[in-house]
Amino acid sequence: MLSPKENDLLTRVGPRTPMGEMMRRYWLPAMLTEEIPAPDCPPVRVRLLGEDLVAFRDTQGQVGLLDERCAHRGTSLFFGRNEECGLRCVYHGWKYDVNGNVVDTPAEPAGSDFKSKVRHTAYPCREIAGMIFTYMGAAERCPVFPRYEWFDLPTGNLFPVKSYLECNYLQGIEGDFDSSHTSFLHNNNLQDTERLKRDGAPRLEAESTAYGMRAVSIRKAGAERIYVRTSPYILPSFSIVPGPPTAKFEEDDIRGFRFWVPIDDTTTWLYILNMRRKPFSDDERHALRSWIAPDYRRVRNAGNNYLQDRDRQRTASYTGIDAVNPAEQDGCATETMGAICDRSREHLGYSDLTIIALRKMLLRALSDVAEGKDPPHVIRAAHDSDFSRLRSVKGILPAGTDWRQVMAGKGPNDG
Ligand code: FES
Numbered sequence: 001m002l003s004p005k006e007n008d009l010l011t012r013v014g015p016r017t018p019m020g021e022m023m024r025r026y027w028l029p030a031m032l033t034e035e036i037p038a039p040d041c042p043p044v045r046v047r048l049l050g051e052d053l054v055a056f057r058d059t060q061g062q063v064g065l066l067d068e069r070c071a072h073r074g075t076s077l078f079f080g081r082n083e084e085c086g087l088r089c090v091y092h093g094w095k096y097d098v099n100g101n102v103v104d105t106p107a108e109p110a111g112s113d114f115k116s117k118v119r120h121t122a123y124p125c126r127e128i129a130g131m132i133f134t135y136m137g138a139a140e141r142c143p144v145f146p147r148y149e150w151f152d153l154p155t156g157n158l159f160p161v162k163s164y165l166e167c168n169y170l171q172g173i174e175g176d177f178d179s180s181h182t183s184f185l186h187n188n189n190l191q192d193t194e195r196l197k198r199d200g201a202p203r204l205e206a207e208s209t210a211y212g213m214r215a216v217s218i219r220k221a222g223a224e225r226i227y228v229r230t231s232p233y234i235l236p237s238f239s240i241v242p243g244p245p246t247a248k249f250e251e252d253d254i255r256g257f258r259f260w261v262p263i264d265d266t267t268t269w270l271y272i273l274n275m276r277r278k279p280f281s282d283d284e285r286h287a288l289r290s291w292i293a294p295d296y297r298r299v300r301n302a303g304n305n306y307l308q309d310r311d312r313q314r315t316a317s318y319t320g321i322d323a324v325n326p327a328e329q330d331g332c333a334t335e336t337m338g339a340i341c342d343r344s345r346e347h348l349g350y351s352d353l354t355i356i357a358l359r360k361m362l363l364r365a366l367s368d369v370a371e372g373k374d375p376p377h378v379i380r381a382a383h384d385s386d387f388s389r390l391r392s393v394k395g396i397l398p399a400g401t402d403w404r405q406v407m408a409g410k411g412p413n414d415g
């Protein structure tokens, strides 16, 4: 449980809030490439950390992310004309380039240099893995982009999707750091009565790492063996979750790198960057996003009670919510806690050990920022940026073995 003040500290992300300040120290996903697919295509509204922005792709293919309100008198640039390397406001024709320079003010007298005196808010963007990342903090503190596993993968082996979550980001990502819920919420086979006996109450550990934290769960796998899963929490709000125990760590295994990005205090984008060692086919891409509607809302959402089927809940699955992606069941669990969960009313038990550790780590990171320091995983040098071996690791070990054996042969930023 947290005090109301601590809960506010961890969940409020607008400008000039402590967590908002911390989130603005990292590169964050702003949108998918598919949303502005071609030069001079229509601009798109982007709301991020409580700020209203507009994204556009200019004639040369460069991406701009601007304050939505025109610097002149505030008309929305969403309605602007995207033409000849700039976005032009429909009210009096002011035109902006991707860097926020005002390049034309056609309603001013000829020869006026008024435009050189105005600078519009524009955040730098980088396009990687079919996603557009932005950095919203002070220019002089812009960090090096971490090289995660997907950084150098061919685009055919990557498939990012995003879906809308109607609650605060922290509820979302706490689910990724909560191994014990998987035995219940994601139990899609009630006939497997052994399952809860086997793994309903795992032993848990959490440890600090250079990138944030690692959660560890250790379950019995028969009398002689244990099943170990490790899940990284990557600052500021990213994660990798293990796949089902049956998935091979081979060619066919699809891994997902997850980004929980606050739209504002009460809504969130979940980006899942699917990746694999071999390319995805069109059919596979279609299946991987079949649970998301064209407007990026989930097909199963709060408005339709997640299409819960009570018959199936009695006979087939723990929730009665069929899921192509477990995130559909997670959505029910996390959105129904309320727009911002009141963590002063919780009753935390042993199964919440990793969540408690995570919140402490985030509060410590906020203190770092308040003291003028970089929080963890803000990278300043290229030689510190290699996180290409960071994974969610899982494995079966003989009972009595130290769980760290599952990471054997890996470096400090791996696994
Ligand atoms: S308000 Fe945009 S040009 Fe006047």
Ligand SMILES: [Fe+2]
Residues within 6 Å of the ligand: 175, 176, 181, 182, 185, 186, 326, 330
């Ligand atoms: Fe889950």
